[in-house]
Amino acid sequence: MLCARNLNDGDDNPMNILSIQSHVAYGHAGNASAVFPLQRMGCNVWPVHTVMFSNHTGHGSWRGPVFAPDTVAEVIQGIEERGVLPSCEAVLSGYMGAPEMANVILSAVAKVKSANPDALYCCDPVIGDIDRGIFVRPGVPEHFRDTVVRHADILTPNHFEVEFLTGRKVTDLPSALAAARQLIALGPKIVLITSLLRSDGPADQIEMLAVSEQEAWLVAAPLLRFPTPMNGSGDATTALFLAKFLQSQDLKVALEHVAGAMYGLFELTHSRNSRELLLIDSQDRLVSPPQQFTAQPV
Ligand SMILES: Nc1ncnc2c1ncn2[C@@H]1O[C@H](COP(=O)(O)OP(=O)(O)O)[C@@H](O)[C@H]1O
Ligand SMILES: Cc1ncc(COP(=O)(O)O)c(C=O)c1O
Ligand SMILES: [Mg+2]
DSSP states (O other): OOOSOOGGGSOOOOOEEEEEEEEESSSOSBHHHHHHHHHHTTOEEEEEEEEEESSOGGGSOOOOOBOOHHHHHHHHHHHHHTTOGGGOOEEEEOOOSSHHHHHHHHHHHHHHHHHOTTOEEEEOOOOEETTTEEOSOTTHHHHIIIIIHHHOSEEOOBHHHHHHHHTOOOOSHHHHHHHHHHHHTTSOSEEEEEEEOOTTSOTTEEEEEEEESSOEEEEEEEOOOOSSOOOSHHHHHHHHHHHHHHHHOOHHHHHHHHHHHHHHHHHHHHHTTOSSOOTTTTHHHHHSOSSOOOOEEO
């Protein structure tokens, strides 16, 4: 079984998650979108930042450094020197900045897995989206496709990313399932496709598809219209899915949780016309989603 820790053994210490992502000071993307939901779900997070930007790139301009891969490796080495990697249950990665950063992250995954063979690597292959196309540096998309994906246990591409990683057009449910299974054949145990848009799907709904070797579940929630695309949603989605999966070890439970939590977050953000996700105002919704969405087997 894909399992970081058996929660039925009476051990109620929080999960430790090493989260290596971008960080923004204002608003929510990367670690600034993932850390709070993980903490609110009761996880202990060790955030390592790959960049420190003033704000997410969706605003059109931003300032701040992209950290050198060696800088990030040094921070991870310092964590290793605390002797705590055996208690790390998962590594989570997102926006990488440059292909060399991916190698630092893969080396962190190897260290964590050698200290704790049950630890999971959850990779959000941040490459781009349907509205903007590719928004990462040259070389990063190919590096995800050719190398990083094979090392992930859980992979959470959006619609655009699943098409890039597989080289397949995803237009309907059969092509979405085939694309997820193509990725699973490379190594990941679970593929979560976020924001699936398909011709044979319901209008005005946004879907997520969660696939493992044994199971496939589809869930739909209302699609809300925003004047500009929202950023940071994938980072919160992956964080919430990982936390719930680690806690429940159940694909359907994790999928239904993330669908309800993300709808709760988007609904509040939409009702207040906010350009940034209202994560703090939605904190209770992230843990106990007010609306439930039932996943269907496919
Ligand atoms: N316009 C929207 N209306 C409602 N929910 C949305 C909307 N956009 C994103 N979401 C929620 O956020 C999740 C992740 O969005 P997605 O666009 O796939 O992330 P990414 O930022 O990685 O592109 C979706 O699966 C959905 O739950
Ligand atoms: C700094 C930064 N990190 C991460 C992301 C990824 O965000 P999303 O969750 O929308 O894929 C973005 C997207 O704009 C970003 O600007
Ligand atoms: Mg994303």
